[in-house]
Amino acid sequence: MSRKEVLERLERWAGGIAKTIVELKEPVLEIPSRTLSNTIWDEKNKILRLGPEKLKRRFLDVKESRRFMQTMLMLKLIVEAIRADVYPTIRDLYYNGKHTIIYKDFLGREHKENTWDEQAESNGVIEDIEVAANILREEMGVSADVKGKVVGPIVVRSQGYELDASKFGETALSLPVNVDALEIVKVEASYVLVIEKDAIFQRLVREKFWSQENAILITAKGMPDRATRRFVRRLNEEYKLPVYVLTDGDPYGIYIYSVxxxxxxxxxxxxERLATPRAKFLGVAPLDIERYKIPDQFVIRATERDIKRAQELLKYPWFQNEIWKKELDYFLKTKKKVEIEALSAHGLKYLHDYIKDKIRNNKFID
Amino acid sequence: MSRKEVLERLERWAGGIAKTIVELKEPVLEIPSRTLSNTIWDEKNKILRLGPEKLKRRFLDVKESRRFMQTMLMLKLIVEAIRADVYPTIRDLYYNGKHTIIYKDFLGREHKENTWDEQAESNGVIEDIEVAANILREEMGVSADVKGKVVGPIVVRSQGYELDASKFGETALSLPVNVDALEIVKVEASYVLVIEKDAIFQRLVREKFWSQENAILITAKGMPDRATRRFVRRLNEEYKLPVYVLTDGDPYGIYIYSVxxxxxxxxxxxxERLATPRAKFLGVAPLDIERYKIPDQFVIRATERDIKRAQELLKYPWFQNEIWKKELDYFLKTKKKVEIEALSAHGLKYLHDYIKDKIRNNKFID
Structure with a gap:
């Protein structure tokens, strides 16, 4: 969607509300409910979706008029930003929209009320607008942190500039906020390798692993941001590239994969737009400690937090299968975790062999 | 320095030690002491340096033989990595070098000793080798996390590939681990703007601020990594570009500037190789709350940690001047801090005006 199309859709929405008011009817916003009870696990597509529940936000309901006005205010700020060609962050929008409204009630008493108090409030309103308009905030021109970097056989185009990620030497291409505005010109990769750790990504770039493997390497340095998730999803969905995720061998690594x-x-x-349901877990899996004979002195004892996280992971719908149950049970039984670098105990280039073995011999986990 | 030259220097060093042993003399390592007492503030160049103190690490001294052997082991790992053309991380080196030595003492009793136990130990040895050989670890081929990204009128070359950071659209160029291997082909910028917050960097990229200002924009997302610091230093030292640092208006922001x-x-x-002594602090300065009339409701109350950090900053040699004293005293007195986004209270594009005002009218702090 172009910036103009986004603007038109938001203006059409706001126009409809204005029309209701002009016709002296009560304006009501219909917004898909973002509650847990309205979250559905779509078993066929292996994805979480919002259910059909919608909440009605009525202007003339005392309990809802504040949130109604907040939604209108944020919509105005976003539309104004697009028209002025600026790209505020969610925090900019919070500050720009925060002010105190002074009004008198029917007894003539003066009251003061802030448009919003905390950023959590204005963020929630942005999320409402996202789901109601079905447009990601990034497409609406809202800026955010971006962590993702890419190298490999892929050519993209951003604002007319072509960027060939196979010609970056030891540098990398940093993803933009709005990945949907990135045109993917050419992809000749065999697969996508998502790497939890930035330093491991750097290693594999410097060792030209991607060109030997004809793979696209991506890192978001730990927990991925929205832009990186959207980019990985696009590569899988639009180009049918297999996606493998490489993390440390602990519940946090598995959680990153899960995200x-x-x-x-x-x-x-x-x-619905950021997840990659077909992404595979390459490792390090808990049982890899035995499979790849990681010496005991390189194994780290799990913390209480690790154990709690593993117990939570076991409840997720997408970990409900025998293989994951076996892996997580092994972890909970042995309380053993390992870092990806522990593979270097077998030699500084063993990491390459490990990745290739996992992919060539289908040793990854779905 | 090329990879070959690094290898030669390390081999020469190791060769000298080997020769001593062959001649049946005691091998001794001379390593600049990295202690606080050997840290000197060079007032003229406004930089911290190691003093002349050196420590001698004797193989035949029971207290030092362990560290002597650790240094030799690490040197061996690094040299082997260069020869094998791999780029291990410091953690890879820790795992690769960790093993248990079993030996018998003169009474025939068996002993076990690990080459190193914690990563802190092996990291310390890498630092020793850096200062002794006067080569940054990145140049020795050791990999690490890299946070820095760049856009603007600068062309660099990495492994033969030319990258023009003015032709990246909404993406950015991610710095390499070893910034010294990056050839700077052309720089036509008026200044360098270092931005603490990634989301603000993204905003300014999308709003084409850099092309309006003919500036190079850099972010390292908070506390800078070594690669970003080295790159900023090179731009200032080799191309005489003014460097301005833009952070939140709190002691942590000032600390980032200080780094x-x-x-x-x-x-x-x-x-000595990573700092940019001539970098200026653009803001947000504590007194900017008054200078730019930030409304009270956007001011955040400082925490105990902020206050403690400000008191520490006041002791640093490079903050010993009237202007910084005034700023930090104001902070300590009012306990007020602000985020950079608070400027958006004056309008979503006010940030541009703020930066320009600071630079055009010399309102930054040295």
Whole structure:
């Protein structure tokens, strides 16, 4: 969607509300409910979706008029930003929209009320607008942190400039906020390798692993941001590239994989466009400690937090299969975790062999 | 320095030690001491340096033989990595070098000793080798996280590939681990703007601020990594570009500026090559709350940690001047801090005016 199309859709929405008011009818916003109870696990597509529940936000309902006005205010700020060609962050929008409204009630008493108090409030309104308009905030021109970097056999185009990620030497291409505005010109890769750790990404870039493997390497340095998740999703969905995720061998690593694959249960409304349900877990899997004979002195004892996280992971719909149950049970039984770098105990280039073995011999986990 | 030259220098060093042993003399390593007492504030160049103190690491001294052997082991790992053309991380080196030595003492009793136990130990040895050989670890082929991204009128070359950071659209160029291997082909910028917050960097990229200002924009998303610091230093030193640092208006923001400018006192041996002593602080300065009339409701109350950090900053040699004293005293008195986004209270494009006002009218702090 171009910036102009986004603007038109938002203006059409706001225009409809204005029309209602002019016709002296009560304006009501219909917004898909972002509650847990309205989160549905779509077994066929292996994705979290928002259910059909919608909440009605009525202007003339005392309990809802504040939130109604907040939604209108934020919509105005976003539309104004697009018209002025600026790209505010969610925090800019919070500050720009925060002010105190002074009004008198029917007894003539003066009251003061802030448009919003905390950023959590204005963020929630942005999320409402996203799901109601079905446009990602990034497409609406809202800026955010971007962590993702890419190298490999892929050519993209951004604002007319062509960028060939196979010609970056030891540098990398940093993803833009709005990945949907990135045109993918050419992809000749065999697969996508998503790497949790930035330093491991740097290693594999410097060792030209991607060109030996004809793979696209991506890192978001730990927990992925929305832009990186959207980019990985696009590569899988539009170009049918297999996606493998390489993390440390602990529940946090598996959780990072889970975010790429399915997103978070709390933010299910994002998953429909950001998740990559077909992403595979390459490792390090808990049982790899035995499979790849990681010496005992390189094994780290799990913390209480690791154990709690593993127990949570076991409840996720997308981990409901025998293989994951076996892996997580092994972890909970042995309380052993390992870093990806522990593979270097077998030699500084063993990491290459490990990745190739996992992919060539289908040793990854779905 | 090319990879070959690095290898030669390390081999020469190791060769000298081997020769001593062959001649049946005691091998001794001379390593600049990285202690606080050997850290000197060079007032003229405004930089922290290591003093002349050197420590001697004797193989035949029971207290030092362990560290002597650790240094030799790490040197061997690094040399082997260069020869094998791999680029291990410091953690890879820790795992690769960790093993248990079993030996018998003169009474025939068996003993076990690990080459190193914690990563802190092996990291310390890498630092010793850096200062002793006077080569940054990145140049020795050790990999690490890289946070820095760049856009603007600068062309660089990495492994033969030319990258023009003015032709990246909404994406950015991600810095490599070893910034010294990056050839700077052409720079036509008026100044360098270092931005603490990634989301603000993204905004300014999307709003084409850099092309209006003919500026190079850089972010390292908070606390800078070594690669970003080295790159900023090179732009200032080799191309005489003014460097301005834009952060939140709190002691943490000022601390980030301080790291770019002078480095950390504990890691003074890095500063000689990573610090940019001429970097200026653009803001947000504590007194900007008054200067730019930030409304009270956008001001955040400082925490105990902020206050403690401000008191520490006041002791740093590079903050010993009237202007900084006034700013930090104002902060300590009012306990007020602001985020950079608070400027958006004056309009979504006010940030542009703020930056231009600071630079055009010399309102930055040295």
């Amino acid at each position: 790429y694959k399915s997103g978070s249960i709390k933010l299910s409304y994002e998953s | 770019y400018k002078s480095g950390s006192i504990k890691l003074s041996y890095e500063s």
